[in-house]
Amino acid sequence: MGEVAKVDQYFRSEIALLNYSDATLKPPLSPLFIHIDPLTPTGSSPSEAHPSPASHHHQQNQHPKDAWLPITESRNGNAFYAAFHILNSNIGFQALMLPVAFATLGWAWGTVCLTVAFIWQLYAIFLLVQLHESVPGIRHSRYLFLAMAAFGKRLGKVAALFPVMYLSGGTCVMLIITGGGTLKLLFNTLCDNDNGNTCSAHALTGAEWFLVFTCVAILIAQLPNLNSMAMVSLVGAVTSITYCTLFWVLSVKNGRPSNVSYKSTLSQDSTAVAKISDVLNAIGIIVLAYRGHNVLLEIQGTLPSDLERTSKEPMRRGVSMSYVLISMCVFPLAIAGFWAYGNQIDDGGLLYSFPQLHKKQITKFSMGALYVLVIIHCLSSYQVYAMPVFDNLEIRYTSMKNERCSRLVRTCIRLFFGGLTFFISVTFPFLPSLSALIGSITLVPITYAYPCFMFLSLKKPPPRGLVWCFNVALGCLGLLLSALLLAAAARTLANKGLNANFFKP
Template identity: 70%
Template sequence: MGEVAETNFRSEIALLQYTDARHKDPLSPMVIHIPVSTCPGEGQPHTRIAITPSPASFIDSQIREQQQNQNPNDAWLPITESRNGNAFYATFHILNSNIGFQALLLPVAFSTLGWVWGSICLSMAFVWKLYTIFLLVALHESVPGIRFSRYLFLAMAAFGKRLGKVAAIFPVMYLSGGTCVMLIITGGGTMQLLYKTICQPEACDAHSLTGVEWFLVFTCIAILIAQLPNLNSIAGVSLIGAVTVVTYCTLLWVLSLKKGRPTPLTYTPSHQGHSTMAKTSDILNAIGIIVLSFRGHNVLLEIQGTLPSNHKHTSHEPMRKAVIISYLLIAMCLFPLGIAGFWAYGNKVASTGGLLYAFSEFHRHQVTKFSMVVIYLLIIVHCLTAFQIYAMPVFDNLELRYISIKKQRCPRWIRTCFRLFFGGLTFFISVAFPFLPTLAALLGGFTLVPLTYAYPCFMWIAIKKPPRTGFVWFFNVVLGSLGMVLSALLVAAALRTLVDKGLNANFFNP
């Protein structure tokens, strides 16, 4: 359950005030503080209720009764403010957050690995990620009375307060804020491409905005949409994002097949003839592209936190349905992108920087301006909608700090100020470091790989405590260890590539 705390133990937020987040057996003695008032901070007294060991049935009934009595602080925060979601809303959120622009790089990975190994690596990464997703879904309500609606709090519960923070806080915050920066760079750059596609060359040269100004336009629109109050309220936004991302992924590989292949074309792995060290680095970088094409673990528990739950109908079942539906659609996008994209462009795709650029370069005389405008618009809309999901954990964290100090709900104007501050900060970073996408492999190896492929396995062991001699314990230890080794290898390969090719550090010059 949890150690004795000075706050209501029923909320995961109480983990912030635990000396440690380890859990005792549910039948051990406990002391629970139950607030008489639903609004802490009004000077109302608190009732102290001592529960001593009693029959399991009685304690189980108490646990079930308490499980959904949400701490008032939960109802004040953007992630858990509304728990009226359903499996469809969760599907929209997962689709919108788990597919991204980086999936268009999959043909580049195939150009290094080839048909067979490219398909094998993509399939293994897909199954591995799906397995760890189901682990997180099960861990969301793994401790009676607590819903872990934030990845960081689950890590603290599994590893302890100090180790959990050290292991998870930077990856979680980077994958939220850093992804928003990437979306500004991608969305703002695509806006510029859209403008140049629509207007005449003379007008473009005379009246085009600068790269900084396009970033600012994108950020202003994103922060305007971000005024929606909580994660559940952006379900419609996520529906639009899900439709747009599935559409532009499908359009790109279908049109690439339809327009035919450029000649001459070769499918020989691009690392042929390289030295052993260079070949190893190229292969690891290709695996990194595949691994990093799957994202969204850092917002999965938050999405599940929007679903209702009680002792009869927990959030597990609708979330599993949402994961299954969304990942069937994700598979229908990613596998054709990699396989069909490599078939259409072969090794030529590596020199262009991805499927979108290969399509626009090799078929610019065959594709109508309208088709390119539609594709660019879909990418921009998806970047704007994905920004909302990835920004929500940061908004939640800022407001959590406020209510922890003030002991009251965050006023609307303060919430608006927090979101404007975050928008300004991400805009500044995107302008100061417009080369950040070239560091995606390095930073992703540090953050996304452990968070996605390793930590869920170790958290399952720490919380569920399967027998050490059993298959489940051994399998998760091996899988989690492989995830950490993979993270180290990808970081090493990314560092070697940066040293070998250099970095165009165009500070403040997007």
């Protein structure tokens, strides 16, 4: 009873924890425990200004500094909004690469690896959902803060800061490269004449297509917080599900090209090391097709909760709804895509194989519609992945100024981030070639290893019990997988080389 009364009397702010765990921020933040005067509401909503006596002792008031930031500014979301965000961030163009992995692994092992990876990362997601409110009165609405709470200040930063920031900012760069490149493909498709004549319209350069995409993305990013972007995520979810479905349905409908073979692309003349490396690269494609764990806690941070009802249940419903649809996209893409193209699949996946092998069977309108869907999804997904960076920059600003970001400051922050991601995408247009290398040290630990170790640290199951052993084994296997995929990606990069076309997208 004493602990409940203490939680009722004091509100623990996640942002206040930053003062406790980040000694580099000199300006004072709120104390770790913030006294909430029952007669002085802190929420900005009129409905919270006069809470009813029955709910007074159980209402979790929004701390002012949490309400300043785009992740926790609005907590009026629901399970459907969470599903929209998850679908928008988790289904991506990486799924179009899955038939390439099947070309190496074959039907049986490809299906096994795809299924195991799906179950593994789904288990990690439910761990993160449970850990979001693992301590009464504290909501870990940011992956980095959860890592710091689980591993300690220094180790948490070392383990999670670079992966989380790269998977946010780096994914935005990849989306600019993919979206800008698809804009160029759309222009070429619509402008190309059926008689083979070249297009007379002025074509933009690669950098200019990147700029067009970035300008539209930053315009959409002016929405104030993650919860306000729910409809944007709904559009992104619908477009991603649509183009994933269309790619495999049209591939099957148009029939298989001649001389399709399902024999593994592993060469019999290759050395054992080369074969192992190719197999690991194929597993890496499957593993990296699942993403979005680095923004899951941020998505859950948009859901309401109090001391009686946490955000766990609506988040579980959102995850369940979204992953039913994700499984209906991912598995047909891999299996039907491999059936349609076999080992003739292009290394760029279905996005490039489909127009190449069915050029005479599809119309301009059909191909253009697919490209438009990919572009819209890239623009929508950019918003979810950029929000943690916006939030982190605003945390720094509010810590120094001890005041909410004005509309002008918030706009400048987002323009700055858009300009930075555009500059990086133009400077390193070959970044997708490094996705396997960098993803092995960022996405794999964040997705498959860290949630297990954070669960052990915060929930503290009985040592050497079944739950303890399972999570230790799974976490260690995730770290081992990260190391193996890193070695395989580095070897492939060393053998094939890198087309480092700096400033030449």
